[in-house]
Amino acid sequence: MKRINWPLLIYYGVVYLLLQIPLLHKLVLFDIAFGFFYIGFLLFYPLGQPPISRLVVGFLTGLFIDVFSNTPGLHAGVCTFVMLIRDNWLKSILEYEEKAPNLTLYRLKFRGFWFYVLPLIFVHHTLIFWIEYGTFSGIWMTFDRILASTLFSFFIVVLINLVIVKRLNRI
Amino acid sequence: MQTLFAFLFRNRVFGVFIFLEAICIWLLFFYNNQYNSYFFNSSNAIIGTVYEKANNSKSYFRLLEVNQSLAEENASLRMELARRNMDPLLYDTLYRNFIVIPSRVVNNEFRGYENYLTIDKGSLSDISPGMGVITKNGVVGIIKSVSEHYSTITSVLNQKVMISALLKNSNTLCTVQWNSEGPLIADIKYIPRHIPIRIGEAITTSGFSAIFPKDIAIGKLLSFELSDELPFYRAKIQLSADFSSLDYVYIIKNEMKQELDSLQSLL
Numbered sequence: 442m443k444r445i446n447w448p449l450l451i452y453y454g455v456v457y458l459l460l461q462i463p464l465l466h467k468l469v470l471f472d473i474a475f476g477f478f479y480i481g482f483l484l485f486y487p488l489g490q491p492p493i494s495r496l497v498v499g500f501l502t503g504l505f506i507d508v509f510s511n512t513p514g515l516h517a518g519v520c521t522f523v524m525l526i527r528d529n530w531l532k533s534i535l536e537y538e539e540k541a542p543n544l545t546l547y548r549l550k551f552r553g554f555w556f557y558v559l560p561l562i563f564v565h566h567t568l569i570f571w572i573e574y575g576t577f578s579g580i581w582m583t584f585d586r587i588l589a590s591t592l593f594s595f596f597i598v599v600l601i602n603l604v605i606v607k608r609l610n611r612i
Numbered sequence: 613m614q615t616l617f618a619f620l621f622r623n624r625v626f627g628v629f630i631f632l633e634a635i636c637i638w639l640l641f642f643y644n645n646q647y648n649s650y651f652f653n654s655s656n657a658i659i660g661t662v663y664e665k666a667n668n669s670k671s672y673f674r675l676l677e678v679n680q681s682l683a684e685e686n687a688s689l690r691m692e693l694a695r696r697n698m699d700p701l702l703y704d705t706l707y708r709n710f711i712v713i714p715s716r717v718v719n720n721e722f723r724g725y726e727n728y729l730t731i732d733k734g735s736l737s738d739i740s741p742g743m744g745v746i747t748k749n750g751v752v753g754i755i756k757s758v759s760e761h762y763s764t765i766t767s768v769l770n771q772k773v774m775i776s777a778l779l780k781n782s783n784t785l786c787t788v789q790w791n792s793e794g795p796l797i798a799d800i801k802y803i804p805r806h807i808p809i810r811i812g813e814a815i816t817t818s819g820f821s822a823i824f825p826k827d828i829a830i831g832k833l834l835s836f837e838l839s840d841e842l843p844f845y846r847a848k849i850q851l852s853a854d855f856s857s858l859d860y861v862y863i864i865k866n867e868m869k870q871e872l873d874s875l876q877s878l879l
Contacts, residue, residue: 462666466719509659512724513640514636518633522633
């Protein structure tokens with residue numbers, strides 16, 4: 442288990458979670474692209490933590506968003522799932538060694554971003570919109586929303602990374 | 613026994629995952645119990661405060677628009693007052709039982725599939741779950757849960773809400789339910805096929821459910837079709853309340869609701 446860099450984690454929490462709250466229903470493009478960039482907090486949560494604590498962090502983060510969007514259980518369930526698959530996905534994709542626990546744009550490189558961040562955002566958004574729609578065939582009915590929102594959220598996460606991550610961190 | 617514990621220990625991560633997901637599913641499916649839902653929605657005092665602060669900063673930039681709509685409303689109220697004063701016979705005793713509580717919207721969703729609003733009045737202002745909410749243009753929704761200073765409204769733009777409606781021309785009872793086709797359009801159901809309807813016809817509340825008074829506008833008939841196998845029309849209406857720019861809403865308290873409900877439950 443690696444030590445957590447608390448100031449950095451709190452900084453991430455402010456930028457990804459607190460900033461999301463007032464923008465939860467305002468950040469919408471053309472009525473189909475919803476910007477749920479709080480997922481960035483989960484994706485850049487430090488590596489090398491025990492899996493159970495990861496799940497609990499995912500659950501609490503989702504519940505925090507749920508409370509504000511009147512959808513109890515929806516985001517929490519999906520975030521827990523994302524946290525379950527996150528580390529295994531990262532390992533299988535990038536053979537990422539856990540020496541440096543903090544993921545950033547410059548560590549992952551843009552290739553890592555495409556293969557790590559985008560698919561997980563896609564999974565997250567697919568589940569969110571699908572469950573919210575409420576029927577099994579709903580996945581096709583909301584597919585436009587899923588795709589547009591995935592791209593929009595990905596774009597915002599990249600932008601936030603470019604703004605808050607210091608270039609000096611580059612290896 | 614030993615192997616069981618060993619098995620559980622080996623799969624503890626997955627076990628915790630299942631446990632957390634079970635909580636989520638419980639929340640997701642049993643949320644509708646309105647007495648249960650106090651903590652996990654935006655009528656909660658802390659969250660209501662956050663939304664109010666965010667809304668305050670936003671509404672500052674819309675003051676002109678808000679003023680204009682309030683002025684318009686003032687004018688129409690004055691007209692109503694004048695008409696009532698002139699004709700005492702119009703005064704209906706039943707209408708006295710509806711008390712109107714004005715309130716401000718602090719959070720507004722209209723793009724999801726199940727939309728809720730938050731307003732800045734709660735149980736201290738005599739609001740309780742089940743009351744109807746209207747704006748000057750038409751029906752908005754029904755109060756879902758209440759805290760001391762805030763309440764949440766299940767918007768008409770929510771697939772779970774059905775509103776008892778009346779076709780103005782023929783006095784036909786029907787039901788309005790949203791179909792997630794955008795914030796302006798809803799379905800209207802159970803119009804029997806022998807009733808002649810036409811596009812543009814006004815649809816109002818029926819007043820049967822004691823939530824809304826009679827004759828509050830819901831919308832206008834937008835389109836309809838009548839296929840051979842269906843006993844009812846398949847029709848859409850255009851909602852008259854503009855959900856994308858709600859500022860002030862009015863909560864309707866029916867003093868007779870309990871009396872009516874208890875009488876009807878005797879049947």
